[in-house]
Amino acid sequence: MIKLQSSIEGKKGNFGFVREMFNSYGCSFCSNFEYDQGKFDTILWREGGETIYLRIPFNVLDGALDYANAYIEFGTPYVIKHVVNIGLDYDENSLMTATTGLTQFQEPLDTDGYIRDKSNWKKAGEEKIEQVLNSMNGLLSS
Template sequence: MIKLQSGIEGKQAYFGVVREMFNSFGCSFCSNFEYDQGKFDTVLWREDGETIYLRIPFNVLDGALDHSNAFIEFGTPYVIKHVVNIGLDYDENSLLTTTAGLNQFQEPLDNDGYLRDKSHWKKAGEETIDHVLNSMNELLSS
């Protein structure tokens, strides 16, 4: 994992407003969330079973994430690599997987895989955040 220093850290906004803006940049709201915290993420690179994500976490200061009017504050963004099993999963659920199709709940082979050329991914993450932050600043100032 590569933590990124960015001006987005500490910014506050309403969830519904920034969610639409993040979506316009290809960043999606992670469906695996708690009502008091969540994250936006986008794929920086994907090949075979390896995916490199930019993740921008946030905490809810007021309200809950099932409402657009939840007031949030952004935390420290980071770049992370996930390596998933793209073959068959040979465990106690293998028969179910074979009869039902792809098992979407397979455990990743590596949640925090090794990142080669960290400076490249750091720059890619920072550039994406800068684009989002510029739009966010324009949106919040209008």
Template sequence: MILLQTPIEGKQANFGAARSVFDSFGCSFCSNFDYHQGKFDALLWRDGGESIYLRVPIYVVDGELDHSSAQIEFGAPFVIKHVVNVGLDHDENSFVTATTGLAQFQDPVDQDGYIYDKSRWEQAGKETVERILNSMTGLLSS
């Protein structure tokens, strides 16, 4: 994981407006959230089962994340590498899983894989945050 120092940290915005801007840059709002915190992810690179993401955490200041009117504050963005198993799952439960559909995805091989060329991905993450911030002019408060 590479923690990024960017001006977005500590800034506040309306969740609905921020989500629209992040969406326009191909970022996704992660469905794994609770009503008081969540995150936006931007795919920076993918090759096979390896992906490098920019992740921007958000925290609710007022309201709840299931409403676009919630007021959010941005946390410190970071770059993370996620490595998944692209092969077949051959454990003792794989037949049951395949026939019942109870487990749709395999466990990742490495949720926080080693990132080679860290300066490259640090720069890519900072540039992505900068482009998003430039598009949020007038939407942010401190």
């Protein structure tokens, strides 16, 4: 994991507005969230079973994430690499998965894989954050 220094940290805003802006830049709201915290996610690079993500976490200061008017504050963004097994899954749950469809995806082989050329990914993450921030034209508070 590579922690990024960005002016987004500590910024506050309306979740609904922020989500729309991030979506317009290819950043999605992660569906795995708590009502008091979440993160925006975008893929910086993908090849085979390796994916490098930019993640921008936030906490809810007022409201809950199932409402667009929740008021959020951004935390420290980071870049992370996931490595997944793109082959067939032959574990004890494979038959149940095939017959019931209950488990759709395999667990990542490594949820925090080694990242080569960290300075490149640090720069790419910081540029993406600044691109989104610049489009908000000062509509976030400090």
